[in-house]
Amino acid sequence: MTTIRFTNANVIDTRKGQVLADYEVRIKDGRIVDVSAEPLNGQDDQVVDLKGRYLMPGLVDSHVHVTAITPNFALLETLSPFYVGAKSNELLESMLMRGFTTVRDAGGADYGLAKAIEEDSLIGPRILYCGNALSQTGGHADMRGPGQQTFEGCFCCAGLGRVCDGVSEVRRAARDEIRKGATQIKIMASGGVSSPTDRIDSTQFSLEEIDAIVEEATAANIHTMAHAYTARAINRLIPRGVKTIEHGNLMDEESCRLFLEYDAYLTPTLATYDALAKEGVEAGMAPHLQQKVYDVLDAGGKALEMAYRHGVKMLYGSDLLGRMQRHQLNEFNLRKDVVTADDLLRAATCNAADAYGYTGDFGEVIPGARADLLVLSENPLDDIMVMTQPERYLLAIMKSGSFYKKEL
Structure with missing residues (x-):
């Protein structure tokens, strides 16, 4: 060479x-x-x-969904995985052309996409993937409406998560994603914006279930990332060994203390709320979910300021869906009035390597x-x-x- x-x-x-x-x-x-x-x-x-x-x-985006070709996750679960993979090609190439050479997928990508990128069959950033995020029944990856009893799609296809309940089920699910090559395990540990039946302020999974998931990830020498909005959710996760908290819009001062004590990282994702507030319904997001976006939008900026003031280590994450992924670089703009340029670059480069256990590798x-x-x-x-x-x-x-x- x-x-x-x-x-x-x-x-x-x-x-x-x-x-x-x-x-x-x-x-x-x-x-x-x-x-x-x-x-x-x-x-x-x-x-x-x-x-x-x-x-x-090269830049690192620590929270992407490269298979989220639509913000309508319920629809995504019913689509052909071949179609989703083909459409993901355009999203991936655009990410690389923005300067992102590594991305951490937070649900949806698998070994097939990662291998295609590695072989240059597809052009895009290197993908670190969790496979399917783990969710309880009625949790953030359960896309059934309140009147729907069965899943329309299958969790081995184009969805972003899998439902599992109880210690034995979550342990089996974590082991299965690890078997398929997951470089991290994603836990849906609170309510979310895009899920149809849960509440933003809910906690999800029991402590025993969380312990089992973290134990399996630790045994495989990989880290866990957890979707969590509220202090109530975050503060029960960090002491149990979860390495990165995704979103964190409704965290509190105690959350900041725990981040520092346990050397955990925060991944704010302001770009997704900004884009969803402006384009969500137009892009296919259900109107009744739009109110959730407004509920967390302002809180995200306040959480960013509090975390930065306390010295919480942060990662760069965009979490954009469908065609809104063109706003991936907007995260720099949304954080710049709070976070200095050098710390923003750290969040998008060496902090990510440190958080994932790849210090010195990228x-x-x-x-x-x-x-x-x-x-x-x-x-x-x-x-x-x-x-x-x-x-x-x-x-x-x-x-x-x-x-x-x-x-x-």
């Missing part, structure tokens, strides 16, 4: 939040092998002169890391809005040492 050497690069150190001026970076076999302020020797290297442009690690421009790299014409540490305009500022996208965009 050709060795690529970037010269005259202003490397963004995402962990320290600073620029390393006039560096050279060598790429071989899909990995970074050298990062140096001194000239690197290599007669056979393919040299790419960046001429002072900015080199940074999210940094360091020797040994994957060669997932972006070249920008301007410095996002000076203006984070640079990240929201890839058509203007994003000149090159590299994943695993291969260029997917190169306009240098």
Whole structure:
């Protein structure tokens, strides 16, 4: 494989939040092998002169649904998985072209999509997937209406979750997703916006069920992510070993204390509420669910401010559905008045690697890391809005040492 050497690069150190001026970076076999302020020797290297442009690690979106081709999850469960997979192709390629080289799917993607991306049969970011999220009966992944007794679709097809009840069932479900290669397990641990029968303020799964799920994930050396809105839900999850809390709009001061004590991470997803408030019904979301969106929209901004003030470690997550996924970069805009540019970049790079247990594997421009790299014409540490305009500022996208965009 050709060795690529970037010269005259202003490397963004995402962990320290600073620029390393006039560096050279060598790429071989899909990995970074050298990062140096001194000239690197290599007669056979393919040299790419960046001429002072900015080199940074590829972005990580820690909460996506790459198979959510519609916000109507009940409809999604009835669709052909072949159709959903084909439509996901467009969503995945668009994510990569925005600069996301890794995404963590929070329900829906499986080993097939991840393998197709790995083989370049589909173009898109690397997918870390949970398979089907685990939900109790009447929980956030149970898409039956109150008068519906049976499932219209099947949970092995195009849905985002699977229903399981009781310690033995949740343990079997977790083991089954792990068998299918899950890189994390997703727990639906509170009510949600898009589910038809649960309440936002409900807690879901018993403590014994949660313990069983976390135990199985820990045994497989993978982490757990939990959908949770309220402090009541969050504060029972973190001490039980759940690593990341998704959403967290209605958290409290005690939640912040627990995040710090147990080294857990928060994934706010402001972009999804902003988009749903503006486009939800038009995009196919049931009108009666729209009120849930307004109930949590304002709370999300307040929770973000409280968490940041307390020093809670955060991840970048968009959680957008269907055609609303075009707003994926809007999360930077929605957080920028509260969170500094360096911390926003950490949330979208090295924090994700740390949370998943992949420190040093991606999210940094360091020797040994994957060669997932972006070249920008301007410095996002000076203006984070640079990240929201890839058509203007994003000149090159590299994943695993291969260029997917190169306009240098």
